[in-house]
Amino acid sequence: MRSYRQHCAVARALDVVGDRWTLLMVRELFLRGPCRYTDLHDGLPGIATNLLADRLRDLELAAIVQRVDAPPPVAATLYELTPRGHDLGPVLHALGVWGGELMARPRPHDEFRAHWLALPISRLTDRSPSQSPIMIQIHTGDQPLIVETLDGSVRARLGIAENPNAVLRGPPDIIIGVLRGQLALAAAKKRGLRVEGSAASIRRLQPSPSGKPR
Amino acid sequence: MRSYRQHCAVARALDVVGDRWTLLMVRELFLRGPCRYTDLHDGLPGIATNLLADRLRDLELAAIVQRVDAPPPVAATLYELTPRGHDLGPVLHALGVWGGELMARPRPHDEFRAHWLALPISRLTDRSPSQSPIMIQIHTGDQPLIVETLDGSVRARLGIAENPNAVLRGPPDIIIGVLRGQLALAAAKKRGLRVEGSAASIRRLQPSPSGKPR
DNA sequence: CAGCATCCGCTTTGATACTG
DNA sequence: CAGTATCAAAGCGGATGCTG
Numbered sequence: 001m002r003s004y005r006q007h008c009a010v011a012r013a014l015d016v017v018g019d020r021w022t023l024l025m026v027r028e029l030f031l032r033g034p035c036r037y038t039d040l041h042d043g044l045p046g047i048a049t050n051l052l053a054d055r056l057r058d059l060e061l062a063a064i065v066q067r068v069d070a071p072p073p074v075a076a077t078l079y080e081l082t083p084r085g086h087d088l089g090p091v092l093h094a095l096g097v098w099g100g101e102l103m104a105r106p107r108p109h110d111e112f113r114a115h116w117l118a119l120p121i122s123r124l125t126d127r128s129p130s131q132s133p134i135m136i137q138i139h140t141g142d143q144p145l146i147v148e149t150l151d152g153s154v155r156a157r158l159g160i161a162e163n164p165n166a167v168l169r170g171p172p173d174i175i176i177g178v179l180r181g182q183l184a185l186a187a188a189k190k191r192g193l194r195v196e197g198s199a200a201s202i203r204r205l206q207p208s209p210s211g212k213p214r
Numbered sequence: 215m216r217s218y219r220q221h222c223a224v225a226r227a228l229d230v231v232g233d234r235w236t237l238l239m240v241r242e243l244f245l246r247g248p249c250r251y252t253d254l255h256d257g258l259p260g261i262a263t264n265l266l267a268d269r270l271r272d273l274e275l276a277a278i279v280q281r282v283d284a285p286p287p288v289a290a291t292l293y294e295l296t297p298r299g300h301d302l303g304p305v306l307h308a309l310g311v312w313g314g315e316l317m318a319r320p321r322p323h324d325e326f327r328a329h330w331l332a333l334p335i336s337r338l339t340d341r342s343p344s345q346s347p348i349m350i351q352i353h354t355g356d357q358p359l360i361v362e363t364l365d366g367s368v369r370a371r372l373g374i375a376e377n378p379n380a381v382l383r384g385p386p387d388i389i390i391g392v393l394r395g396q397l398a399l400a401a402a403k404k405r406g407l408r409v410e411g412s413a414a415s416i417r418r419l420q421p422s423p424s425g426k427p428r
Numbered sequence: 429c430a431g432c433a434t435c436c437g438c439t440t441t442g443a444t445a446c447t448g
Numbered sequence: 449c450a451g452t453a454t455c456a457a458a459g460c461g462g463a464t465g466c467t468g
Contacts, residue, residue, distance in 0.1 A: 001234075002441085002458085005260055007324040007386065009333060010241050010306055013313025018234065020215075020460075027224050037431055046219055048461050053432055076430070090308040092224055098301055099227025110221040119223060172221065216439085216460085234441075251450050262442045267451060290449075 016062050017088065021047055021055055023095070026081065026088050029065065031115050032158075034080035036070075045111040064088070096120065106173050114141035118156040120176055124205050126152045134201040137164040140172045147179075147205075154205060166197035181206035230276050231302065235261055235269055237309070240295065240302050243279065245332050246372075248294040250284075259325040278302070310334065320387050328355035332370040334390055338419050340366045348415040351378035354386045361393075361419075368419060380411035395420035 001019040004011040017023050021044065028043040029035060035043070041052055056079060059065035064085035070078045081088075096119045117138070126134075129152035137160065138145040146161045147154060168175055170193035177183030178193065185199055195202070215233040218225040231237055235258065242257040243249060249257070255266055270293060273279035278299035284290045295302075310333045331352070340348075343366035351374070352359040360375045361368060382389055384407040391397030392407065399413055409416070 003321075004238065005321070005324050006238075006330070007317070007320060007326040008241070008330040009310040009313035009317055011238060011313070012316040013309040014237060016313075016316070018237075020232065023228060023232075024218065024220075024225060027222070038429080041431095046461085048463095049431085050433070050462095051460070087312055091305070091312055094304040094308040095227040096223040098305055099223035099225070099230075102226040102230070103221070103223055106221060107217075107219070110219050112221040116220070116222040255450090260442090262444090263451070264443095264453080265441070 013091075016064070017091070019055065019058070021051060022059065023088075023092070025052075025055055025059065026064065026085060027092055027116075027119075029079060029081045029085065030089060030092060031118050034068065034070075034078040036076045036078060040079065043113055043115070045113075059085070092119070093123075097123075103173065103176070112141045112172055114138070114143045114145045114172075115156075115158055117141075117145060117172060117176065121147055121154060121156040121179060124154040124179060124207065126154055126204055127207075128204050131204075134165045134198075134204060135161050135163075136201060136205075137161045137167045138175060139167070139169040140175055149205075164197065165201035166195065166199070168202070169194040178202065179205055181208050227305075230278070231305070233269065233272070235265060236273065237302070237306070239266075239269055239273065240278065240299060241306055241330075241333075243293060243295045243299065244303060244306060245329050248282065248284075248292040250290045250292060254293065257327055257329070259327075273299070306333070307337075311337075317387065317390070326355045326386055328352070328357045328359045328386075329370075329372055331355075331359060331386060331390065335361055335368055335370040335393060338368040338393060338421065340368055340418055341421075342418050345418075348379045348412075348418060349375045349377075350415060350419075351375045351381045352389060353381070353383040354389055363419075378411065379415035380409065380413070382416070383408040392416065393419055395422050 001015065003015045017026065024044055025040065028040055032039065032043065037052070041047065041049065044052065056065060060067060063082055065079050066082050068078050068080060070076050100120060117140070126149040129149070133149045136147040138147060143158050144160050145156055146159045146164070147156045168178070170188070174183065174188050174191050174193050178185060178188045185195065185202065189195065215229065217229045231240065238258055239254065242254055246253065246257065251266070255261065255263065258266065270279060274281060277296055279293050280296050282292050282294060284292050314334060331354070340363040343363070347363045350361040352361060357372050358374050359370055360373045361370045382392070384402070388397065388402050388405050388407050392399060392402045399409065399416065403409065
């Protein structure tokens with residue numbers, strides 16, 4: 001990207017990560033950890049493959065991403081965030097909070113990947129951290145997702161849980177609506193949500209029944 | 215900007231503010247409040263005038279900026295942030311923190327405006343909030359800047375103070391280095407800082423004598 | 429198949445000139 | 449002051465081809 005040539009912290013940051021696609025590439029590596037080229041390409045639907053290669057070089061030069069060779073059985077090149085790249089977490093978080101309000105109006109032809117849900121989910125909290133930790137399996141989008149509590153905080157990662165407290169299936173916005181407490185379980189079921197297991201474990205994550213749209 | 219077409223909060227945010235120059239325009243309106251077209255143009259050195267006009271239309275459509283007619287004596291069109299635009303504050307803050315570390319290596323030909331200092335300064339705190347508030351006058355860049363404390367927090371605004379506790383003159387990075395406590399007053403004086411008035415009032419804002427560069 | 433590089437048409441940007 | 453008009457250059461998206 002062409003530099004803004006301004007002696008200002010925001011401009012200096014945008015000189016590095018202000019290019020189209022760049023912050024979304026950081027999002028992918030932040031959410032999924034080390035990725036192969038093909039995984040990155042799949043997590044960034046719409047990007048041209050030459051742009052992905054170009055940007056990876058740029059980010060490597062900027063010391064935000066580093067290239068590592070995976071151990072023998074895999075034998076592929078992996079890309080991962082450097083500590084400096086991981087420091088962009090607060091930027092992704094702030095953008096995610098601001099952009100979250102736009103998600104209320106879904107657009108019909110948008111692509112979706114299950115691991116993108118990890119961003120809004122990591123902002124939730126467990127309302128009863130003193131009780132035993134819970135694990136919820138979510139089936140939406142391309143891959144299954146596990147949501148689990150640990151000391152009051154809530155994390156999400158790709159995978160299949162052994163004995164989840166509950167299993168949710170349905171469209172992503174319905175699932176997020178339920179987890180954020182903006183949609184009651186009963187209403188969500190009418191809009192395509194299917195629930196197995198303990199409804200109480202789900203309610204432990206719901207912040208409050210009041211939504212506050214702008 | 216062409217949409218990313220992804221059902222993800224970060225991508226949705228970047229669909230709106232991911233264009234080149236857009237976040238810097240928000241920075242200007244955030245730091246200076248309502249601005250005339252010419253003021254914006256001056257605070258965004260390097261932007262092409264047609265781009266500024268285009269982006270202002272886009273931001274108005276996105277309900278981030280609103281156009282207001284100034285009262286008779288001024289008789290100009292003013293641009294200001296809507297509440298939704300003001301909500302981008304945390305995004306600017308996160309980018310500013312991340313980009314702040316890049317400021318350690320200043321680039322020779324970068325433009326500078328005094329009000330840009332308000333971002334790093336607003337992250338400082340008054341270490342002795344129980345004592346009487348202080349006011350420091352800074353002369354650097356294009357316009358004079360007032361730094362003042364209020365209940366422990368520190369704010370900066372353009373203007374000339376009546377009876378400041380101290381007056382600082384010198385290059386912007388030296389002044390920021392001193393205020394952030396990464397540069398001792400004595401060392402700063404050797405590098406071009408001129409100080410009048412109470413050095414103690416300046417030390418009240420310095421967080422700690424240890425810098426922590428990466 | 430993973431990991432690019434090349435080519436090509438289109439859009440966006442930047443520099444400058446001009447106008448009510 | 450507050451923009452619009454014009455045009456060349458750069459960037460982007462899509463398709464395709466090449467290499468281990």
